[in-house]
Amino acid sequence: MSESQSHSAAAGENPEGRKPGSQNLVSQRPESQKLEGWNRPARTEPEADGQLLEVSMGPHHPSTHGVFRMDVALDGERVIRLRPVFGYLHRNHEKLGEGQSYLSSMPYTDRLDYFCSLSNNWAYALAVEKLAGQQVPERAEYLRVILAELTRFQNHASSIGFLIQEMGASGTPLMYAFREREKILDLFEELTGARMMCNYMRFGGCRVDASPAWLEKARARVAALPGFVDEFERLLATNEILMARCQGVGILRPELAVNAGVTGPMLRASGVGYDIRKVDGYGIYNRFSFRVPLGEHGDVYDRFMVRLLEMRESVKILEQALKEIPAGPVMDPRLKLRNFRPKPGEAYGRIEAPKGELGFYLISDGGPNPYRYRVRPPSLINLTILEDMCLGHSVADVVLISGSVDIVLGEVDR
Amino acid sequence: MSLIFYLIAALTVAGGLAAVLLKNTVHCALALTVAFAGLALLFLNLDAQFAGFAQILVYIGAVAILVVFAILLTKGSETPQGGVFSRTWLVGLTAAAAVFAVLGWAVIASAPLLPKAATPATAATSAMVVTPAPAVPPAPAVTVEQIGRALAGRYVLPLEIVAVLLTAALIGAVIVAMHEKEEAK
């Protein structure tokens, strides 16, 4: 436990200002402990005092969320070295995007992080809108917020469910999360026609309008969501076993998080108040009042709780958006989706996806396809610090920590 | 002496031999466990329930596991390439013969002390088939209660001394282990 103390003491360098006296620790940290390469062997910290056992966890391991591999060197059950191996699900997403029209790339963005297709849609639409200087109607902006927050809610619920599943809870929280997710997916299906691969947003608005009946249904669903969060909290938040497993495990120091480009709930759990909804205020997020929960220790428990609290904030945003949504068109009537040729230039559109900063970088040469199409996937970048979080912990914790990162391999490997 | 005795004895001896002769150390440990189990059965065959169950509980449940763990932790689990006989087998054999001679002498010397008539052990062929309160004359059959009373009464001092000794050994082991761990850090 002395380890965790030194970690939390070193947790400084964040804009909010933390415990005085902790800052100098950051500057004194030796060079060797700063993040340089993700596949570097063990840092100075853990030392093997026995024979190392090399275990290849994955790509077909029950808890790697898909085809992801970790080459782990174990001393007993302690992790001495961990090398994440990505790429088993590479689908050439970015190059595909460069060979296709702007519109045709939209359905592919669904398949990046297949839990949050609507967020991905929005990020891509935002990038293209920036590129083309396209305006979005008011009602479409509201619909986007509603759908993105519903997505965030179900993503966080499922990710907590997976986390606890990895802790060995025989799937109960996951099933509760999926029960609620089912209802949210029903809403998605009714509006967009598909449950997961929604392909709903377009640059310049949304594909179809939401009927008043749908909005009513959404209001009823949203009204039931806080009860679900309460249930989750009663089931999990104060469970002693969960606290024992999660607290002090997989600590991510804020300065490392910032250096490594970690974003989303991971970063906020480390105590850095960075939320693109607040920073950029993209869409119409600056119209809503919501708070950004921050963690104190940057451990697995903080990540879990930050997600739980963000679910509550999402419900707040949803309530406001569903109340204020105006009438009007959902699509710019002058826009041509087919043969869409933005003027030459470049644009980077980013949103606060449930997993972190999701950005699309596009360069246009005036043709019907982007000249360069690049995705900044939060899952991948959040995963790069896996080794730093896992060293010195046991195998069971590795599983837990990789679960707390909340990755979707579709997005990691693209 | 019944057939069952010979069967159990054969099992025990076979287990012991296998423990000595097998190549793979883990197999040896498992064979040793068989020998332990055979011994326990012999105890039960003699109607010594407490000794028999204690043998299983301690030797199979703990000692065998300890041996196995020791083998695995000391990298001894790999099968040796050469033969199983050590170069000093003659010394070993001599020592074993000496121990056997002493034990045999002790057994033979104590034989005349046994009461001649009391050989009811054949009645209880196996502990599993003992019917409640059989009409066996209670000659050398020692109940658990008697052992307990003896331990808590007449032999309380040796018992306590052993307990203190074991506790000291335990604490010593913990201290040794902790010391190593700190050195490793």
Place this chain on the structure above:
Amino acid sequence: MFGEGILKGLAETARNFFGSFVSAERLTTVEYPEQRIAPFEAARVFPFLVYDGEDWLAGLRCVACQICEKECPPQCIFIEKSKDKKPDFVGKPQSYPMRFEIDISVCMSCQICVEVCPFEAIKMDTAFELSTGDRFGGLLLNLTQLAKPNAYYRQIHPTGAAEVDARMAEEMAKAEAKAKTATDAAAKAAADAAATKAADATPAAGDASQSRPDEESRR
């Protein structure tokens, strides 16, 4: 701190255990082959081609413009344009697809083909039980398998079909008005043909050259 968190959790699971017997909110399972949920109107699975009237070959709205083939993200549509042209319902000569194939093992149900089609000719089906014993040929749908009547479209997407029908009826009226102003006999004959079509239960397909207020400008 002393196990009350565990007890709270146990109470929660017990509540769910009993709740799943009484509350449909909790037990959301639908036992699929016996129980079925009607698909949502917006549901989309794989595309099909709409035709008007009785004869699917004659009434096919598709004019083989190949826009969907070009826009399809996974490139799962294959169209072979006809060499000749056949008159459509207004007598205007249009190409038609000689072959129209969709490989539904590749199709990702994104609906882009429906969105880009200017003729309301391709729509999304809601049938999803499409398993077949042949994973190559069985999943490559050809023109005969793809063509489905407008009545079917109306049945699975009533709102969308009503919109399309209304729009097309409006265009029909426009076309008729246009035809009436033209006084020559040939045009009159064409108008007659159009009138018989309009009298039919299924209004005829729209004309690409006609402007449709919102649909067209959006593209």
Place this chain on the structure above:
Amino acid sequence: MTATASFARSIIETSDQIFVLLKQWLVSFLPAAWQPAAGVVLCVAAIVGLFPALFALTTVLERKGLGRIQNRIGPNRVGPLGLLQPLADGIKSLTKEDIVPARADWAVHFLAPLVLVVAVFMGFAVVPMGRNLVLVDMDAGLLFYFAMGASTELAIFMAGWSSRNKYSLLGAMRAVAQMISYEVALLLSTVVVVMMAGSLSLTKIVAAQNQYTWGLPHWYIFTPWGLAGFLMYAIATTAETNRSPFDLPEGESELVAGYHTEYSGFKFALFFLGEYLAMFSVSGLGATLFLGGWSAPFSFLTWVPSWIWFFSKLMLSIFVFIWLRGTLPRLRQDQLMNFAWKFVLPMTLLNLLVAGLWRFMGEGWERWVLCTAILVVAYVVMGRMGMRREHFGPRSYRYAE
């Protein structure tokens, strides 16, 4: 009037002793010399038949119960209400290919499940399942039980080691370390009962509890030391049987399937069987030691056959096992060990002291107060110390505005 009463009594008596009478009736067909041996064989056959059947029933109940806890329906396709599911599972595991890894130590690999199941079955020999319904009523019954329980560890080690699989070996090491640690606590938690009953014989322990005051039974769980002992026993047996939240040896998220990763087909089914049998057996023992075995919970219910009470208590504890599994995440290895050595073991030792106090303070309310107070204070102090040492606790969160 007396005739009907005696008739009713005989009916009650017969239904209570039905299995004993059945055995005697069946055995009576044989020559007198064979009768004792035949009786034993019959009893063994009954146990070997009954508990696997119960296992089949429990697997489907567990899946359905877990399903309901998780707001699912659970298996309901095979047979009415899915009750024939275990049959389908059994056929499946019997017809599956028996795969032995090429590098595995085939002899040990083959023996491991057999040793496990045999050792677990042996435990049932001494558990009284009803009045006069015990296979072997031996003086050192409890000792026998634990001796057999200790042998299962070796089987698990054999399974893990012989598979030549890293996950299997890790799982086996975990399992053995865990079982040895908790075995100490398990033994000590039952010693209080032996102290009170003054016997290692399980039938005598039940007989000691089968008394009533004001219609309430003298079960040991209704005393402070008994309750504490029962809780410690429950914790230790959950760990011994590798059930959630102590199911680390087979933690599928970490170790795929632990020591039986490389087992398939019928051998895997044997492991599965062994695990559930161990669950039944520790539940039965727990009921015997703390819940009065086959005795009725109220004196006016003594007419219900004793074996019904025993099996209801057993199934109740199985239900608790399922409930726990549906709720709790699992601990980590070091936490498990800490919990065993730093909490459960000290508590059981303290419980020994409390039981001694109880014994020598004599009748009266003082012993209730004193014993309860000692145990509660110890629990609170240890709980708080444990949490403080590990810096656990609920947290509050701030918001960036």
